[in-house]
Amino acid sequence: QVQLKESGGGSVQPGESLTLSCAHTGNPYARYCMAWFRQAPGKEPEGVAGIASDGITTYTNSVKGRFDISRDKGKNTLLLQMNNLNPEDTAMYFCAARVGTCYLAVFRISFYPNWGQGTQVTVSS
Numbered sequence: 585q586v587q588l589k590e591s592g593g594g595s596v597q598p599g600e601s602l603t604l605s606c607a608h609t610g611n612p613y614a615r616y617c618m619a620w621f622r623q624a625p626g627k628e629p630e631g632v633a634g635i636a637s638d639g640i641t642t643y644t645n646s647v648k649g650r651f652d653i654s655r656d657k658g659k660n661t662l663l664l665q666m667n668n669l670n671p672e673d674t675a676m677y678f679c680a681a682r683v684g685t686c687y688l689a690v691f692r693i694s695f696y697p698n699w700g701q702g703t704q705v706t707v708s709s
Contacts, residue, residue: 631691
């Protein structure tokens, strides 16, 4: 079982940036498929960005060119750099992890057995 804990959320104005972090307790030498999801009030959760163990990244269309997912293996941390934020990015953000490859399921919620508690991101003027 991998424990995940997100941090870095907050309230910002449109156009500003935030960096989310997800610290995990997994084996730093293991291969993980990891992803960020978000859920806005009254909406279904959606996959935002994913990263495979080989470093291949996937983004949902609405964040391409603005968000960047990366992994600091030495610190067992998953990062999400979010630039040019807009009000539509307001949501609770969760990180998720699964040992092994992502296959084609990187944005499938049921694919991940390990989830963090979430960190709130609010974008408003």
